[in-house]
Amino acid sequence: MLVNLFLNGEAKTLQVEPGDFLLDTLQKNNVVSVRRGCESTSCGVCTVLLEGKPVPSCSLLTVRLEGKSITTVEGIQKEAEKLAHYFGLEGADQCGFCNPSMALTVYAMKKELKDPTIETIKSYLVGNLCRCTGYQAQHIAILHYLEDQS
Amino acid sequence: MEIRNYLVPKSLDEAIMVLNQSPDNHVFAGGAWIKNTLKKIDTAIELSTLIDSKIKEYPNYIEIGAMCTLHDLEESALLKQYFGGIIAKASQSIMGITVKNLATIGGTIVGKYSFSDLLTALLAIDVTLVFHSKGKLKLSTFLTTNYPVKDILLSIIIEKNQTLGYYHKVSRTSLDFAIINVAVTNNNNRYSIVVGARPGTAAFALSAMNYINQLKNITEQDIEKTCELAADELSFSSNFRGTKEYRKSLAFVYIKRGLKAVINHVS
Amino acid sequence: MKAVNIITPSIDGQGLMMGKPGYTNDFSDKNSLIIKVLRSPHPYAKIVSINDSEALKLKGVECILSYKDFDRRPFTRAGQGYPEPSPHDKFVFDEYVRYVGDEVLCVAAIDEVTAEKALALIKVEYQILESVLDFESAMNHQSIIHPEPEIHEMFPIGFEPKKNIAASYQMHIGNVEKSLAQCDVVIKESFYTQAQAHAMMEPHAVNSRFDYQNRLVLYSSTQTPFHVRRIISQALNFPLSRIRVIKPRVGGGFGGKQAIHGEIICSAVTIKTGKPAKLVYTRKEVFESSYSRHPMRIDMTLGADLEGHLKAIDCYVLSDTGAYGEHALTVFMVTGSKVLPLYNKVDSVRFHGHVVYTNHTPAGAFRGYGAIQGNFALESAVDMLCEKLKMSPIAFRQINMIKETETSPIFAIMGEGTEGTAMNMETCKLEFCLNRGLELINWQKTYPRIQIDDHTVRSVGMAIAMQGSGIPYIDMGAATIKLNDDGFYNLLVGATEIGQGSDTILTQIAAEELMTTVDKVIVYSSDTDLTPFDVGAYASSTTFVSGNAVLKAAKTMKSKLVEEAANYFNCDIILVEFNGEVFTQIKTKDSITLKALSNRLYYNHDQKQLMVTESYVGHKSPPPFMAGFAEIDLDTETGEVKVNKYVSVVDCGVTINPKLAKGQVEGAIVQGMGMALYEDVKVSSQGKLISNDFMSYRIPSRNETPELITEFAISHEPSGPFGAKSVGEIGIDTPPAAITNAIFNACGVRIKTLPATPEKILMELRRKNHEN
């Protein structure tokens, strides 16, 4: 089947099987930044934005995305770079495997929530697992990123 | 996942027809749970183009489209105003944002999942379901009846009132499934007590409700007695998240806390 | 200092956040064969027959490999120095399968769907054997898990496969029985720890191909590329010189990628077919078919006099290595060697035990490496002893714990499966850590408990811990520094960046010594063709061992540079001053920049490449120390525990990168909390791991993370690079004991079996109230 969608603003026509999940479609199309951490919709590593909302690409059928817009971290490079700056200052990045998904979710949160506190950051990001950092440094870095209006 | 065909039906009638043509045909709402339970599907039927996902306010009731996501439920200012915010709270207690942006209230209800957190809250205020073929139906009826023909849920209707509500989920970590969940409501001194994930599907503690609902004044002892009745009448069992005994103890404690939270005056 | 002990962002964080390719799977060939492994549904069985004819007929199936395709050559998958202290008890594939998830055979096909289809078509007939699922009855069980004659130990490790014993050991100092008999107070308790899962976010992954020189090139998500190369060569009898292992970015390891995983199978497929291939574990395979922490029973006996002097420790450990013996002996020994020296003033110590085979998922290396298990037992037992003595657990530790300049005879006796190395604690700020932690957690105010409301009590609990910094006389790290034209450097290290930040801190060390900035030092790590040898990322060795190698290399480079400048000035080297950028002839005041000198070296005069390689092997392993404190709220009606705060005060010497060091501690604390409270391992009565995905095995999420307060003691280890010791593991050790001690202080319930679930706490509380 053919599916027409927008990937990071660019119109794409993709050849897929009805049972293909977006994560596999993206990887087949050389988008490596979207990664797999599980098979059970429970780690958050595969997050992409669907019409601006964070969703698990491992559980979303590509055929259902006709006309929809998908954002991966390639679509928000400036924001990712800025978030990385604050992660760097806090030592909040370790293995980095969770980080593109973190950038996307934080970006969506920034658009959606007004003045998030540590508590709201926690509950918005709670599904994004990270085994390395213990989370706290990420939260501090995210707060600094949100304060930066530049 | 293996899916033979993907269908975007033109009408609900078409959707229902195809849905009932084969046990391997399924409607897709969020698709989050289907992904984790089914390996082979004959026809996947798209619902999002046919069913509303909005939360709408009317003078006397609220209507929630069956495609409304759990994230929209948890964020809804309207739902936070009513029933002690238990619908928003229950939605909030489920997984993370990515799952909640996919998973829908419709998929949650039709699935009748025994672990469900949202069903517990919805049952406590016994919402009305609007199905395409069956028409209107109370959630309590739907949960306790087996339907041979598959139907499509369109929306959920909730009557506005001054109900006070309490909801609590106990789980090992905040992303985990419940060991138990409890909702207690007080609608003008009519109390509802619902316990889910026992691990059976959400159910009323009917004799406990009968007991407390016939009292004029409620004392501490009455509350204890109500909790005992509930813990005794509901069926609990063990799985790797918790034993029967532990679940029963938790139910007792959280029903008690729930009652204390929603009872205006304990004499 | 300019580059060390200051806040420096990791050198790679930005690229990774922006989604740049970096991980193993990002480098797989587009046309790789996809490998899927058929895994045993039985905990113990003999393969009677394999019928793969239908599968082989399937279009797109390239090969199916089983035990029939390999010579019987036992090896160990343990990523350790050679000869390994782990038994050689594994074959590529075997006629026997020894746990649910064990490898039966593999299929390589053109895509995943075909490979999966092929697996479903293969019929394997098994003869089911009696399995051993209770590790406490494994020893001398009638069912022998490793009856095969070829398996062996590399040197004596107490290997007795006929008794299901993978390793055993005993040592004693003084006469424990006699000391205990003289003690006023004695406690004897058994503690159980579970098979915690590493749960790194990147599943194990490997891919292979032959390059244009017909050499086998692997990308692998591994902590030990040089060990991987050696083991592949041994297992497949393939020349070492024709193997290249590249470790790209690794998405977390924690010990779980220290041992070989899919590398041998993947290599075998490429060797057999000549085609590129890849194997990426599913999350279920990561849980069921990689490794876990060794579950243990620890019998701890402590004796003290009435004044609270600890006199004797007797520690027996029974450890479950599962189906294979990777790291069996060494993890178990660390349970003693990096725990018991904490209390060095005893008259006598005994440490002994057995590591048994069972039909469980194999255990392997995991951050803490035995020390977390031992720490839980010892630090719980100490609090129990204090309870009996009616003594403050703080005062008790202040009297009995190890202090700076002191030593413990255990260091000399116990090493990495061999004898140890005597050493004095040149740095040990444990007293500071303890006292500072008391302040930060507000111990005086909360100890033992405060009632918050009718069902909530707040309490505090604590534990002290130590670890090591590499394995003396065994762990070797090497570093090469190369000068480039324009005056910047390449730093080539075998040390393995796996997310812990080693590339960054090694760059900092080089930059500091070369008096330059980190952007002038371009690091490349772990490629067996290009970088010098390093044992890999384990045993908390990277900062100390590899860091010392980098420091040595930088020193040598500096002197070479000065020599070249002296040539240029035509003077003696003592007349040359170098500030990192400019060389000055101190008499004539002539000068030349590094940039100009390097350009001259490469293009203009007496051209040559400046490149130096240095190695370091530790002669000691200075332990980092810490004190950990938990403040919890406990619900006495439900047993639920919420950790409000966790205070860590750590002595890891000078922190090369304070924020990354903090990240190591905090990440480890939360993993330790996972072991203490949440990470419940469930195995069915048929031996199947039930908790085999993130829905059933719950690692801590953000919501479980307490306020983390982490401080470092001022400390300077003379043997470490710029005063550093290690910090990778120490953080994980204290949470189990500190939290269960807090639980005891809250409600009088002593949890001796991890994890401390609310259900266990409530049931114990009920039992206790019932008794009273």
Ligand SMILES: Cc1cc2nc3c(=O)[nH]c(=O)nc-3n(C[C@H](O)[C@H](O)[C@H](O)COP(=O)(O)OP(=O)(O)OC[C@H]3O[C@@H](n4cnc5c(N)ncnc54)[C@H](O)[C@@H]3O)c2cc1C
């Ligand atoms: C990893 C994970 C963890 C979860 N944890 C929890 C938890 O702890 N607590 C909890 O309460 N929930 C939990 N959920 C479940 C989640 O809340 C949803 O209930 C679930 O995903 C179903 O919603 P959906 O829209 O995705 O349904 P789908 O997966 O699309 O559908 C579920 C079923 O309902 C049918 N269906 C869907 N919509 C309709 C309709 N309108 N009419 C008729 N039939 C319909 C489908 O055909 C299917 O059979 C979890 C989900 C996941 C993926």
Ligand code: FES
């Ligand atoms: S890969 Fe884990 S949630 Fe999608």
Ligand code: FES
């Ligand atoms: S940094 Fe490794 S998983 Fe988050």
